[in-house]
Every structure is written in structure tokens, then in C-alpha cells.
Amino acid sequence: MSSPVQIFGPVISTYVRIVEIVCEEAGLAHEVVPTPAHSPENRHPFGKVPVVHIDGHEMYETVSIANYIDTAHNGGALRPADPVRRAAMERWIGVGNSYLFPLFERGLVMPYIMHRYAGAELDKGRIAKALPDIAKTLSFIDLEMQRDGAWSNDGFTMADIFLYCILRGVELTPEGAAGIAQLQVLPLWMVQCRQRASIKATRWESET
Numbered sequence: 001m002s003s004p005v006q007i008f009g010p011v012i013s014t015y016v017r018i019v020e021i022v023c024e025e026a027g028l029a030h031e032v033v034p035t036p037a038h039s040p041e042n043r044h045p046f047g048k049v050p051v052v053h054i055d056g057h058e059m060y061e062t063v064s065i066a067n068y069i070d071t072a073h074n075g076g077a078l079r080p081a082d083p084v085r086r087a088a089m090e091r092w093i094g095v096g097n098s099y100l101f102p103l104f105e106r107g108l109v110m111p112y113i114m115h116r117y118a119g120a121e122l123d124k125g126r127i128a129k130a131l132p133d134i135a136k137t138l139s140f141i142d143l144e145m146q147r148d149g150a151w152s153n154d155g156f157t158m159a160d161i162f163l164y165c166i167l168r169g170v171e172l173t174p175e176g177a178a179g180i181a182q183l184q185v186l187p188l189w190m191v192q193c194r195q196r197a198s199i200k201a202t203r204w205e206s207e208t
């Protein structure tokens with residue numbers, strides 16, 4: 001039996017969870033080795049997490065790790081073969097990584113993490129400043145889903161994994177939960193994702 005995939009990063013982290021879910025989908029044993037992003041033990045050259053040990057290789061950057069696992073261990077099942085559908089899936093992963101995650105993380109998710117886990121005062125000013133953009137962005141996603149299904153027409157793909165993890169952090173804040181609940185399609189999609197075994201198996205402790 002091969003050794004478990006080692007995922008170095010914090011136990012509660014969007015990108016750590018993405019790798020955990022992809023491992024689950026591929027049937028690979030995995031473990032999180034708790035490693036804060038800015039600790040000396042973190043070997044990511046840009047100070048991010050996760051760094052992953054798999055098949056004798058050390059890897060960083062979640063898209064490349066996730067694609068490696070899907071190709072090497074899952075027959076590519078998480079990515080549509082059709083070039084147009086694959087382009088749409090990759091566009092949404094790009095949107096998630098480049099625009100959604102930075103906006104949500106800085107403006108809403110991180111202030112709550114610092115408040116809940118580091119005992120910092122909740123930075124209400126930062127949240128209030130970010131909320132209009134966050135609300136606009138959530139509406140954009142919902143309208144795209146209403147219009148053509150966005151990434152959600154191809155069964156369960158890599159885009160579902162990235163976007164669920166990015167949006168779940170938002171949903172675990174009071175403002176994010178209220179914002180998502182008033183949309184039409186996004187909350188239904190989130191509920192549907194939660195039925196997936198890989199998503200159930202990787203729930204954060206704070207979700208139970």
C-alpha cells in the first residue's frame with residue numbers, strides 16, 4: 001500500500017481542502033500535516049499553502065496538484081473531455097482563484113477566522129467595506145448559473161471542487177450565509193455539493 005498523500009497547510013484552509021477532496025475522489029489516502037502558511041517549515045516559495053508530497057514528488061500550486069492527481073490516479077474523471085466544456089470549467093476555476101478567493105478571503109473570511117481562532121476583534125470596518133463588492137459578485141455568479149448553468153452542467157468536476165471550497169468559507173460567515181441564501185441557484189448547488197461523499201468526508205470541524 002502506498003503512503004498517504006501528505007498535505008502541508010493549516011487544517012482549515014480552502015486550498016488544503018481542495019486537495020483533500022481531489023484525493024478522496026481518486027481514492028487516495030491523505031493526511032494534513034498542520035503547517036501555517038508563514039512558518040519556517042512551509043516550503044512554498046511564495047509563502048502559500050498547501051505544499052504536497054505525493055508519489056515521491058513535492059508539489060505546490062493547487063491547480064497543478066489537483067490536475068496531477070486527477071490524471072495520474074483518477075483517469076481524468078474530474079475534467080470534461082469536450083474542449084469547449086473544459087475551457088468553461090477552467091475559466092471558472094480561474095475566476096475562482098483570481099477574483100473570488102482574494103475578494104472573499106480578505107474582505108470577509110479572514111476577519112472571521114482571525115476573530116474566531118486567533119481571538120482578534122472582528123474587523124467590522126473591513127467587512128463593511130468589502131460587502132457591496134461581495135454581494136455584487138455573488139449575484140453575478142448566480143445570474144451566470146441561471147443563464148447557462150455556468151460550470152454546473154457537466155456533472156461533478158474540478159470546478160465544483162474549487163468553487164465549493166471558495167464559497168463554503170463565505171457561507172460560514174453570517175453575512176455570507178445571508179447573502180447566499182437570498183440567491184436563486186447558488187444555494188441549491190451548494191446543498192447538492194454537500195451530498196457528495198468527498199465533500200462530506202472533508203468537512204471542517206467547524207461545519208459539524
Ligand SMILES: N[C@@H](CCC(=O)N[C@@H](CS)C(=O)NCC(=O)O)C(=O)O
Nearest residue numbers: 013014015037048049050061062063
Ligand atoms: N496559488 C496558490 C494559492 C493558495 C492560497 O492562497 N492559499 C491560502 C490559504 S487557503 C494561503 O496560503 N494564504 C496565506 C497567505 O496568502 O499569506 C495555490 O493555488 O495553491
